[in-house]
Amino acid sequence: MEGFSMSNLDNMVLVARSASQLLTVKISRLLGLKLVSVSFKRFPDGELYVRLLDSVEGCDVIVVQSTPPPQDSNLIELFLLVNGVIDQGANSVTAVIPYLAYARQDKAFLPGEAVSGRYICRMLCDCGVNKVITVNIHNTRVFDGLNVPFVDLNAAPLIGEHFKSFSLKNPIVLAPDEGACKEGEAVARILDCNFVFLEKHRDKYTGEIVTKEKHIDVSGSDVIIVDDIISTGGTVVNAISMAVKQGARAVHVACVHPLLIGDARLKIFNAGARSLVGTDSVPSDVSLISLAPLIAGALES
The missing domain is CATH 3.40.50.2020 (Rossmann fold)
Incomplete structure (x- = not known):
């Protein structure tokens, strides 16, 4: 994967949010990477507040956030995190999204339908990510025409x-x-x-x-x-x-x-x-197979 090698693992840090916290801890332990502390809270009207508690200036930041239901909330968390680490001077940002919401709408099946999977990918690019890693996305067609490298892993x-x-x-x-x-x-x-x-x-x-x-x-x-x-x-x-x-x-x-x-x-x-x-990829009582080795291997290879 372009941009990743064992030599620059020392410059990597991990950032996690609600949908992928345990998975991120497992990746952190496999690679020996620091976990960045982040403060999250919701205001009474439901809006989300995000604050990075550790410096990420000059770091290659890996933001890990799956986007299962509630999809929209998890996506907003992801977008805020990506923009937040960029504003704090990160050297690069890779978004690891084990499950990417809206990817099943990869084309217009009926006239007038919004191709929401492609639009979500465009939003990620507009946030400023340098790379995106997904796992078994429903159809890689949502990546077409984008100017950011997308890598889909097979679990x-x-x-x-x-x-x-x-x-x-x-x-x-x-x-x-x-x-x-x-x-x-x-x-x-x-x-x-x-x-x-x-x-x-x-x-x-x-x-x-x-x-x-x-x-x-x-x-x-x-x-x-x-x-x-x-x-x-x-x-x-x-x-x-x-x-x-x-x-x-x-x-x-x-x-x-x-x-x-x-x-x-x-x-x-x-x-x-x-x-x-x-x-x-989605925390549940049947989620017995961990993606941590697969994702860790992709980050260091």
């Missing part, structure tokens, strides 16, 4: 390593739609097993999801369903139901970004999943 191999400790019988990796093929194929390579994917259609107006019926040879096998993002769980539930109906021995569900909105967990387990796991 799927970490999911594969997680399942290597399981006593799996004839494992098969299943992507619940074509958009998760990159993640599914990476997990299948790690586990040295077959990979299949399903096809889905989402109504542009209602958002209703229909998964196309497909015969998948899973009878007596352990199925690992891998997705990039699980939000309400509808797509994954359809895949679980299909695997169970076709005789899967057990169904495990994994994702990079476990948003798990509303009763998503309940729907996933009620559909027949035996386990559910995600990374700590």
